[in-house]
Amino acid sequence: MLNCRQATELLCQARDGRLTRLQRLRLRLHVFLCRYCAAMEKNFETLGQLVRTRIGSKEEDQSHDALKNEVLKTLEEQENQGDRDQ
Numbered sequence: 001m002l003n004c005r006q007a008t009e010l011l012c013q014a015r016d017g018r019l020t021r022l023q024r025l026r027l028r029l030h031v032f033l034c035r036y037c038a039a040m041e042k043n044f045e046t047l048g049q050l051v052r053t054r055i056g057s058k059e060e061d062q063s064h065d066a067l068k069n070e071v072l073k074t075l076e077e078q079e080n081q082g083d084r085d086q
């Protein structure tokens with residue numbers, strides 16, 4: 001069984017499509033059983049969408065700061081919702 005740190009690393013790698021079939025399976029199992037990592041995975045999806053949106057936008061000068069703020073805000077919101085078991 002993965003621990004949360006390993007699961008988070010796999011989530012990062014999954015975004016780049018670098019997981020083996022076995023890794024993906026173990027990650028899915030962990031996310032299924034762990035609410036914290038399930039929230040984290042959702043977070044990653046949101047962040048990925050933000051990045052794509054920003055890359056497609058024309059405000060390139062501001063995009064880095066704006067993206068950083070949005071990411072921080074999203075993470076904070078996620079944390080405020082946090083009812084972690086651990």
Ligand SMILES: [Zn+2]
Pocket residue numbers: 003004005007030034035036037
């Ligand atoms: Zn976990």
